[in-house]
Amino acid sequence: MIDGQSDATIRDVLAGTRRIALVGASDKPWRPSYEVMRFLLDRGYHVTPVNPSLAGQQIHGRPVAADLAAAAPLDMVDVFRASAHVGALIDDAIRLRAQTVWMQLGVIDQAAAERARAAGLTVVMDRCPVIETRRIGPITPRH
Template identity: 60%
Template sequence: MARDGLTDDQVCDLLLRTRRIAVVGASDKPGRPSNGVFGFLLQRGYDATPVNPVLNGRAVHGVPGVATLEEAGPLDMVDVFRRSEDAGHVVDEAIRLGAKSIWLQLGIWDDSAAERARAAGILIVMDRCPAIEWGRLGLPSCVPA
């Protein structure tokens, strides 16, 4: 079982029922993983918003970036591309803003923040990438309408 304790069925359900995703730490630089994953999410039909104060107003894959997580709402999922030591602050803000789920990317985990999210009734994924999980789970080419 993965470090986050989630089953394949839980991850699959999350990916298929999510519609809106705020990608914290998104980059407009094509070589960055956050740029590639953001493009992947758009290709799969998600309504995704890049969140990064550096990007404020600049587009990533044609979608204007916003400076804060609050500007990206409403939040189904918050996908986090930040270092583990910075993830807890993003998790706390996602909780405060009423996110339904939080996804910490590969190499990112914060057990304390995960406990806070779970206590708030929020599903949290850690140390995984939705693009990798999508292929591993054999999901369809796009999210169902």
């Protein structure tokens, strides 16, 4: 995989995460972010959707935050944005002391990933937690 993470690391990230900010959340049921958010909520994660265009509304019964700061505290930043937007999100994730940045399928920014790793964050890139959970097997969050 492009991020170099082992299955054990992916399992640890998913098991050790409790609070997720899902950046690029959509209220459209046909969008992948909508489905992934439902999947994560159904597994007991506390997910805050982040989308400035939808701030104040709700997705899956959860209030939408305008930005990462409004979604804090958080453990993981799950990114459903174009790769060009990742750098600023990484900087915010570092500032807000996230533990993990998870970039969804097709979202790749090696320079931002290196900055995150240098700050001590785990970086998962070009992967989907739904696909990884199904591939690795059931993961029970430790929270």
